Amino acid sequence: MADIHIDIAGEVFRARFETQDAPKTVARFRALLPFSDRIIHVRWSGEACWIPMGERDLSLGFENATSHPAPGHVIVYPGGMPTSLSETEILVAYGPCSFASKAGQLAGNHFLTITEKLDVLAKIGRSVLWDGAKAITFRAGS
Incomplete structure (x- = not known):
């Protein structure tokens, strides 16, 4: 059983929400479901892909924030604040990531963890790097 399913270019991953550690971020993201966009490879952070969300204000502060997500961790940089160093974004780590x-080091709210097929996630991440953007959809799990 998974809280959420993440479909990246036709490959589906099960994931769990980090409700205890990031309750506000989880609640805000649940309100966005289903959520579809495209992921591109990061420029500064290492082995990860991201969804740029521009000036979208998620009305979140920091909770369960990290600068070093592990493979399978999904984090959100809340942006929308006058002191923001970057735009609002979601990052999916598939390997070593800083x-x-x-503008320099950032921290994002770790709110979701992919619980399976991390080897496949890494393969897709490298494909995004070499082949370009891919479709991504987050849906409530069962």
Whole structure:
């Protein structure tokens, strides 16, 4: 049983929400479901893909924030604040990652963890790097 299913280019991953550690972020993201966009490879952070969300204000502060998400961790940089160093974004780590922007080190709210097929996630991440953007959809699990 999974809280959420993440479909990246036709490959589906089960994931769990980090409700205890990031309750506000989880609640805000649940309200966005189903959520579809495209992921692109990060420029500064290492082995990860991201969904740029521009100036979208998620009305979140920091909770369960990390600069070093592990493979399978999904984090959100809340942006929307006058002191934001970067735009609002979601990052999916598939390997070693040090979350950053051109302005330097960032931290994002770890709110979701992919619980299976991390080897496949890494393969898709490398494909995004070499082949370009891919479709991604987050749906409530069963």
